[in-house]
Amino acid sequence: MMMADAGQSLGDSFSFLDPNADSCAGKSGDLLVADYSDPAALSQLAATADIASYEFENVAVEAVLQLQEKLPVYPGVDALKACQDRLAEKQLLQQLDIPLADFAEVNSRIDLLAAIGKIGYPAVLKTRRMGYDGKGQVLLKVPEDMERAWHKLGDYPLILEAFVDFNNEGSMIAARAQNGDIVYYPMSWNIHLQGVLAVSFSPWYATELQQQAEDLVRRILEHFNYVGVLTLELFNCDGHLVANEIAPRVHNSGHLTIEGSACSQFENHIRAISGRALGSTQSKQVSVMLNWLGEIPDHGQLLELPGIYLHDYGKQARPGRKLGHTTICAENWDDMRRKLNVFSKVKNPAVQAAIAALA
Amino acid sequence: MMMADAGQSLGDSFSFLDPNADSCAGKSGDLLVADYSDPAALSQLAATADIASYEFENVAVEAVLQLQEKLPVYPGVDALKACQDRLAEKQLLQQLDIPLADFAEVNSRIDLLAAIGKIGYPAVLKTRRMGYDGKGQVLLKVPEDMERAWHKLGDYPLILEAFVDFNNEGSMIAARAQNGDIVYYPMSWNIHLQGVLAVSFSPWYATELQQQAEDLVRRILEHFNYVGVLTLELFNCDGHLVANEIAPRVHNSGHLTIEGSACSQFENHIRAISGRALGSTQSKQVSVMLNWLGEIPDHGQLLELPGIYLHDYGKQARPGRKLGHTTICAENWDDMRRKLNVFSKVKNPAVQAAIAALA
Numbered sequence: 001m002m003m004a005d006a007g008q009s010l011g012d013s014f015s016f017l018d019p020n021a022d023s024c025a026g027k028s029g030d031l032l033v034a035d036y037s038d039p040a041a042l043s044q045l046a047a048t049a050d051i052a053s054y055e056f057e058n059v060a061v062e063a064v065l066q067l068q069e070k071l072p073v074y075p076g077v078d079a080l081k082a083c084q085d086r087l088a089e090k091q092l093l094q095q096l097d098i099p100l101a102d103f104a105e106v107n108s109r110i111d112l113l114a115a116i117g118k119i120g121y122p123a124v125l126k127t128r129r130m131g132y133d134g135k136g137q138v139l140l141k142v143p144e145d146m147e148r149a150w151h152k153l154g155d156y157p158l159i160l161e162a163f164v165d166f167n168n169e170g171s172m173i174a175a176r177a178q179n180g181d182i183v184y185y186p187m188s189w190n191i192h193l194q195g196v197l198a199v200s201f202s203p204w205y206a207t208e209l210q211q212q213a214e215d216l217v218r219r220i221l222e223h224f225n226y227v228g229v230l231t232l233e234l235f236n237c238d239g240h241l242v243a244n245e246i247a248p249r250v251h252n253s254g255h256l257t258i259e260g261s262a263c264s265q266f267e268n269h270i271r272a273i274s275g276r277a278l279g280s281t282q283s284k285q286v287s288v289m290l291n292w293l294g295e296i297p298d299h300g301q302l303l304e305l306p307g308i309y310l311h312d313y314g315k316q317a318r319p320g321r322k323l324g325h326t327t328i329c330a331e332n333w334d335d336m337r338r339k340l341n342v343f344s345k346v347k348n349p350a351v352q353a354a355i356a357a358l359a
Numbered sequence: 360m361m362m363a364d365a366g367q368s369l370g371d372s373f374s375f376l377d378p379n380a381d382s383c384a385g386k387s388g389d390l391l392v393a394d395y396s397d398p399a400a401l402s403q404l405a406a407t408a409d410i411a412s413y414e415f416e417n418v419a420v421e422a423v424l425q426l427q428e429k430l431p432v433y434p435g436v437d438a439l440k441a442c443q444d445r446l447a448e449k450q451l452l453q454q455l456d457i458p459l460a461d462f463a464e465v466n467s468r469i470d471l472l473a474a475i476g477k478i479g480y481p482a483v484l485k486t487r488r489m490g491y492d493g494k495g496q497v498l499l500k501v502p503e504d505m506e507r508a509w510h511k512l513g514d515y516p517l518i519l520e521a522f523v524d525f526n527n528e529g530s531m532i533a534a535r536a537q538n539g540d541i542v543y544y545p546m547s548w549n550i551h552l553q554g555v556l557a558v559s560f561s562p563w564y565a566t567e568l569q570q571q572a573e574d575l576v577r578r579i580l581e582h583f584n585y586v587g588v589l590t591l592e593l594f595n596c597d598g599h600l601v602a603n604e605i606a607p608r609v610h611n612s613g614h615l616t617i618e619g620s621a622c623s624q625f626e627n628h629i630r631a632i633s634g635r636a637l638g639s640t641q642s643k644q645v646s647v648m649l650n651w652l653g654e655i656p657d658h659g660q661l662l663e664l665p666g667i668y669l670h671d672y673g674k675q676a677r678p679g680r681k682l683g684h685t686t687i688c689a690e691n692w693d694d695m696r697r698k699l700n701v702f703s704k705v706k707n708p709a710v711q712a713a714i715a716a717l718a
Contacts, residue, residue, distance in 0.1 A: 262665060307639060314372065
């Protein structure tokens with residue numbers, strides 16, 4: 001939806017394939033309701049489009065290959081494959097000399113014992129595929145946790161990762177054009193609640209960390225000859241960045257680029273895949289993004305604040321569902337603190353986390 | 360379209376009534392194709408909506424009255440009536456003590472002679488109704504022009520207005536909420552080519568003129584107990600503002616508020632009519648809006664400039680048709696001059712007018 005809204009301004013039209021008939025993208029183009037891998041739906045999509053893209057890393061590789069026979073698809077299938085399997089992803093990061101936590105492949109109880117022997121506690125056992133928002137993960141702190149973790153995840157191909165004791169989590173979003181040009185957004189600091197992104201602050205990190213992050217993401221983009229927006233999630237460990245994971249798409253933490261940057265991550269993805277020049281990622285203010293999970297606080301109260309931008313996706317409310325987000329722009333972090341304090345009585349976890357983080 | 364795009368972010372949905380099946384608004388909601396006054400279409404529209412609005416001052420008053428029986432319509436019908444008839448509009452401005460050019464009602468050759476006797480040359484003979492973009496007007500410089508003007512327009516109810524010898528033309532866009540709050544956008548300086556808006560610069564005028572303009576538009580908004588966005592077009596005559604006309608709607612010169620102001624004219628119109636708080640009109644940069652009439656210059660060339668925003672409405676090209684616009688934001692007018700000069704070789708009248716104006 002947000003990519004189409006950006007692309008429509010440039011004069012482009014959009015068709016979507018989504019298994020959900022109430023997908024909010026349907027408001028911004030033609031919606032084809034079918035499974036992502038439905039061959040007839042993919043043919044129909046290819047027939048109406050000049051270029052295809054996806055913004056969900058669990059789309060089947062076969063679906064992308066089917067589309068690729070008919071029209072250009074960005075990002076390419078190599079990046080998708082690497083990001084669908086945590087093991088392949090970690091091996092790639094290692095190959096590109098990008099700092100990351102120790103890891104080991106786990107396909108049996110014996111593997112798990114050996115992996116713990118190598119990595120030690122605390123460690124995180126994760127499914128290699130289909131994990132997101134903290135799902136498919138178990139933290140192992142003591143030997144007694146092992147059996148519980150195996151019982152829960154033992155049916156899947158797994159990976160054990162050393163637990164990273166980080167100061168904060170951040171993301172580096174970058175876009176690469178067909179001609180190889182790259183633009184980098186200012187890094188954001190991300191706060192997760194129950195495994196789901198709740199708040200992002202941007203630009204947050206100092207120049208030194210920004211340069212580290214740009215260097216790391218550039219290696220990934222160039223390795224894949226990538227076209228489009230890619231996000232590298234990072235841990236900040238006392239001024240050293242450690243890669244967490246790669247998302248081959250626009251990112252929730254980049255929603256604040258709609259108002260916070262000259263050209264948003266969504267417009268830059270569309271510009272990249274359509275062979276246009278990339279737009280400026282410059283940011284003249286500081287921004288906070290609050291994710292609305294399960295419920296959106298009263299509009300009236302929110303809209304009274306100057307420099308606030310509400311995005312209500314118009315979805316049916318369900319506990320924990322992402323229903324929208326709000327970006328607040330301010331002159332600087334002191335100004336932002338004052339703005340956020342207006343909401344100190346709003347009983348919303350994202351709002352409270354943002355206020356606490358800036359306190 | 361642009362109002363719906365702003366309102367969708369707030370979680371609102373839109374239905375449109377438009378006689379053109381290819382109306383670009385159809386991309387942003389359900390499009391009902393029928394005449395603005397079609398009673399069945401109006402009933403259908405009313406049945407699907409909670410609130411109605413219009414952004415074209417030549418909608419029939421009867422259509423608005425029909426809608427009003429079913430649901431709230433903003434702005435109210437009094438403002439619409441006054442803006443549909445140049446004579447009523449001028450009388451209102453006079454009543455509100457807003458400076459304006461001399462004028463006289465003209466319904467016959469005798470009236471025209473008397474009006475010229477009162478107003479003198481140069482003067483402009485205009486149809487009272489349905490004029491826009493310089494249509495339905497004849498400039499009278501010498502007595503010989505009178506017969507030609509009468510021959511062209513004599514079948515319509517007319518008004519003769521003194522020609523205003525202005526330094527520049529500008530617009531003051533303001534929004535009034537249901538609770539009476541008013542926000543004012545920075546005034547813009549507007550350049551017309553062949554009667555059609557080609558370029559707007561904002562914020563342009565000094566504090567003193569901004570205050571004059573806010574005072575004038577406030578009188579109009581309060582007179583009508585107006586709800587929504589209203590535009591007062593003004594002439595700057597050596598530091599004194601003279602009213603030109605009122606547009607009871609968002610305005611072409613305000614398209615630059617999408618990127619140039621914290622909250623756009625479109626979002627503020629939606630906020631106002633839906634009873635929400637108004638958003639900040641603050642502008643941290645300077646902006647230029649270039650109207651694309653008849654053709655849009657090559658996208659590739661435009662998109663390479665940082666801080667440029669292309670809006671391609673996706674319409675079929677026709678000579679003189681408004682196909683889109685582009686906003687350029689810059690730190691200050693020196694920076695803007697440098698940015699515009701990048702396009703010095705683009706053979707487009709709006710681009711050339713903008714460069715010449717800032718030279």
